[in-house]
Amino acid sequence: MGSSGLIVIDTQTQPLLSLVNAEVRYQGNVALHDINLTIQKGEKIALIGRSGSGKSTLLKLIYETLPKITALVPQDEGLVESLSVYHNVYMGRLRAHSWFYNLLNLIRPFKSRVEEVNAILEKVELQDKCFDVVKQLSGGQRQRTAVARSLYQGGELLLADEPVSAVDELQAGRLLQMLSTDFSTTLFALHDTQLALSHCTRVIGLHRGRIVLDEPSEHLSAADLTRLYCD
């Protein structure tokens, strides 16, 4: 992935991020064109658009721009299949400890860290799965593990790529609410337009790699968003 355009970053004062005429190409093919996007601290943003419109690419671009203050829930969850739920959630804070501490914790988890992780797992209703291996989990349990890892990591900004697509409607609403409360600024790529309108204050719509909609949620209806899914 190659990107260009002026990227202005200022983490001390508003805005949190400005992308000016940003472009992303994969092997020469343009995936994002003319991206002009400003994100203020405290915003709750939904990113919507058809499959292939560039949502994941835009999230990756923002993550690469602000890695130190950002937690990411990738679309494929990014979990280590052969490790337990505990170890995957712990990875959210790997950088907070030395490699030696992390190695010891891998072999024999520290009680204090297990208590911390368990408190997060309770929030996502996975406390009974703490030491289950990820490859044995259902799709929804895997997503909740990835959400738990981001909650454990914390940070100023959360980027989440369809973080609740595999859980039921009630759980989806609860998880988005929890993430919106824990992170001051959130950007969720969502296909569910109702969730986008009910959990975000701003909606950005992508179509073929361009931003074609950027409005406060209160100005939008579900029908406005559905139009983005028709050619």
Ligand SMILES: Nc1ncnc2c1ncn2[C@@H]1O[C@H](COP(=O)(O)OP(=O)(O)OP(=O)(O)O)[C@@H](O)[C@H]1O
């Ligand atoms: N690693 C890659 N190499 C080449 N092309 C890519 C790569 N990743 C994405 N693309 C292309 O970039 C475009 C945008 O893809 P992207 O994954 O950002 O879309 P999306 O909106 O997140 O889709 P979905 O809703 O299906 O996840 C698509 O045309 C896709 O084929």
